Amino acid sequence: SQQGEEDPQALSIQEGENATMNCSYKTSINNLQWYRQNSGRGLVHLILIRSNEREKHSGRLRVTLDTSKKSSSLLITASRAADTASYFCATDLNYGQNFVFGPGTRLSVLP
């Protein structure tokens, strides 16, 4: 089984609604990162949260990290059609020596 797993696998919402995606992992991490991928294209980094941080914000993004539960969540507020993409969490197990990506959540934002 994978180190990082996102939940749900797919999410469909209306424009203006909030989207929440979760990521669970199994082993201790140095940091956790969220990436976005538009269909068939490269991943783009969204936000990084370190193991000693509990919450981080960037624009309409809010990430939380609960190391006791080995889980993270990504909240996108006031979603837009342009937010339609796949979102991946990646756990850094050893200061860049071992990034592990989850299978991703496919988000569809309907206009």
Add this chain to the structure above:
Amino acid sequence: DADVTQTPRNRITKTGKRIMLECSQTKGHDRMYWYRQDPGLGLRLIYYSFDVKDINKGEISDGYSVSRQAQAKFSLSLESAIPNQTALYFCATSDYHLAGEVDTQYFGPGTRLTVL
């Protein structure tokens, strides 16, 4: 990200052929990575390199080899391609500033490889 380029962008080949995928970066990063992406499986690490003299196997290195020709160039080879190597391949770079500080990964646009 235009700072990380991959060639070719698409390639169709036949079983048994040797294939090389190339990655170049202008970000000046020391660290480079090769991943493959299969539907529903996220990205899996094939090889990574922390500098020109450092090459490391990732999770799924069997059937692949790499060459770090320079800081800016990292190529991935399939010596004898097989159909289950059909996938989307991504190159990525990252920088490592200080002990304990980690930068993010910057991805190329990907190479779609089909092995018939």
